[in-house]
Amino acid sequence: MHKVYHRVHNIAGNVINIRAEGVRYRELAEVTSRNGTSLAQVIRLQDDEVSLQVFAGARGVATDAEVRFLGHSMQVPFSEALLGRIFTGAANPRDRGPELSENLIDIGGPSVNPAKRIIPRNMVRTGIPMIDVFNTLVESQKLPIFARAGEPYNPLLARIALQAEVDVIVLGGMGLKHDDYLYFRDTLEESGALSRTVMFVHTASDPIVECLLVPDISLAVAEQFALEGKRVLVLLTDMTSFADAMKEIAITMEQIPSNRGYPGDLYSQLASRYEKAVDFDGAGSITILAATTMPGDDVTHPVPDNTGYITEGQFYLRNGRIEPFGSLSRLKQQVNGDTRDDHRTIMDTLIQLYAGYRETLEKQSMGFRMSDWDAKLLKYGTRFEKEMMDLTVNIPLEEALDLGWAILADCFEPMETGIQSKLTDRFWPKSEIGDQKSEVGEEAVESTEPAPVEA
């Protein structure tokens, strides 16, 4: 029934041209030459001329290759059987498991009606104080990690995935180093999380076009799970590889670049993926965490720049730590008012004092005189970096808040922190204030909260 053609009259980059009729835009075809078979997708129709992008690349495609149209666009099988499995960017098994071909769903589907979204309201706990306390992650948020190439963003993603309370994890790997792919697989396996995970992995050595498919396939699968009521966490790493794949293809297609070689629709392309993050009114949710490497550590590079305009905040990973400045969860205020009464105050105070510490460091390096206050800040900053910022720290939010109080009490007098006395009376570690004070603190007596643990 489907038409077959045998004459390829033009090959450039990953794109082949044939003359054909009745072909539909975005339709898939199978391209077979002596050297193998690959899927290809229609990317342009002009009169009887059909341009196809070959997923495995045009290398080895012969002018007499067989082109067989399939009558549908890119699809992916969806079922519970996906869980625990690993696929390529073209959705072929990468593990030893069987091919899946049932219940095919389209990828790159339409966007959610904004009227069907709800305001996000659930915190995602990660056990990482720099996230939980300072930039709380929220269910249905879309958030990238901005990092230089060498930073441990993949271990960070893996850790969040393991600790977040979600039903399904979808990992989309783009341009992933083979070692990193194995790292993800082994880490998830060891912790028993692989059975709730499905992975679509394009490694650096796979065909570039397959890289382009990874976000759409991952998100289409995530969407189905979410519609079934599941809370899904999607990890996309590295979105800069995805953007670079788009750039490479745009340039071979002779499209006019807009900025440093990237196509003019970079924003729309990235946005249509990130906007799949959603909390459905009456079903599950999709949360997206992505890694975006910054070429030249430059946040104004088109990929991080466009990403920042799309996502709901960003985490900067620098020297193995989440930077408190610049990092921002734009949705945190939706949830951090309902965690514990001291959450927002601790968040603001610790960061303000840490900013003071940074200023002091600068003054110190310029040889200016150090005051008593500077000495206190130096002590504080050192403890803060070691006990809060270090990514190996793994404690629940409440413990992190208590730790915050303990560090404050170790370095400052309550007055110096600028925290209102209502809160210091209630939360300031008792032994540091002394007996006298705690008798005066009426609120502390009224409080039903258990006394904070001492450091």
Place this chain on the structure above:
Amino acid sequence: MSQTNGTIVGVNGNMITVEFEDAVSMNEVGYARLGELRLMSEIVRIRGTRADMQVFEDTAGLSVGDAVDFTGDMLSVELGPGLLTQIYDGLQNPLPQLAEACGFFLQRGTYLPALPRDTQWAFTPTAAVGDTLTAGESLGTVPEGIFEHRIMVPFRLRGRYTVASVAEAADYTIEDTVATLTDESGATIEVSMLQRWPVKMPITAYAERLRPTEPLVTKSRTVDTFFPVARGGTFCVPGPFGAGKTVLQQLMSRHADVDVVVVAACGERAGEVVETLREFPELEDPRTGKSLMARTIIICNTSSMPVAAREASVYTGITLASYYRQMGLNVLMLADSTSRWAQALRETSGRLEEIPGEEAFPAYLESVIASFYERGGVVTLKDGSTGSVTIGGTVSPAGGNFDEPVTQGTLKVVGAFHGLSRARSDARRYPAIDPLDSWSKYVSVVDNDAVEAGRSILRRGSEVGQMMKVVGEEGTSQDDFVLYLKSEYMDSAYLQQDAFDAIDGATSAERQQHVYGAISGFLQTNLHFADKTKARSFFHQLTQTTRDWNRADMGSQEFKDIQGRLEHMVSEAAVNA
């Protein structure tokens, strides 16, 4: 209207090339047939017998040989009672009704009527049989929420018309005839409450356009005092990502002293619109006591929705805004972000293989931006009343660098520039409007000399601050140091505003005059301190106290008390005390 047919001969992204037979016109709308579906498209170029059309939907599945039905009409919106409180996509599809029809996802090819057909409106005639009228003049009114919604002679009618009949006061639907008119040649025209208007054409059925002079109070102190907006004026808010453009627009949409607000979310996050559309119905408009939604129209074409409709969305928004201006109302139109619309133009231009300008934007970008902002303005209507459309657009410059085509093209045409700075937003100095870079050509709500004096303190204080980074506090003179502290005080106590505090977040013009008067009095006082530490701690306390003042209700005793304390503090530190 002529009905022409065409055939698809090419598909490239959201662009189709169509071979046509009979006449078509530029910007004419056609529907590409995909099985049962009909995908709305617009002609953007004609060459010989082929037209290039941008499709407002995903084009997957279209094929060479598929039919296109031309409509003879340009892209138009429905105008009539019932627009307020609606949530539309860029093509004026009502999103809540779309959700009822299609569920979670937007289904391409589904178009619903923008205005409900069965609602009854209580029509009161104002024109009488025999009256001679022109486009835009009233035939009658219907109450829509708190407004008298004018039913007007359709804007498309040129020349003079005589009222042949007008319906009596009763309930009608928007499609019922409420008047018949005869033109100069004697032909009869039936008029209902519903009219259609092509979005890319300005509505000009008014008597005269005026210069914007009256301030539009936004209740943001930085804006109203230092970089004011005028009713009928235009302003832009460029800034890097996360600097606070959207928050600033959300605040304006809540607090601005206008009758109607049209919010066009153009190519930005869906989540932000959800906040507005879920919260506005719950919030009270202090001017009317009604819900804020009652004065609001939301046009929502977020970043993952079809790109071509993004461009349409700002035009849909401005058309609806201009329609309410015709009723003698003050309308604020907010667009977030105009850069996304410019990028949509760039994508279209790229597919048409036009010769690109700077950063691949089309060469006509500037004139497109200019003619959009030109659609704002204050006008006198034919009945002598006035109405205004004020336009505020955010700009999202690549890399946060204002030296790029969209920002520059916008700065050339607007009357006020609220530039957001990364340094200020990183330091959480909200609103992050840069007090040194921004400007406005409109009149402040406070006395101009006092504003200039304040500006000068801000500028000189910042210079001292820069220098102090190099030479340290030790190397700065006492006088300079106090000047620096004064500028910091002005910043923390007046420019910065806590958006989440009910009182501090919205400062009326009257209160701005009062508070700014007091603060500039403080700043003009010569202050003396024993040393820098004393000076610092004085200003620290003055700032804290002023911030408390900002949170106190203006009529309250607390407000008076704090002002007394502030004055006392300053007089104690004054040189001659």
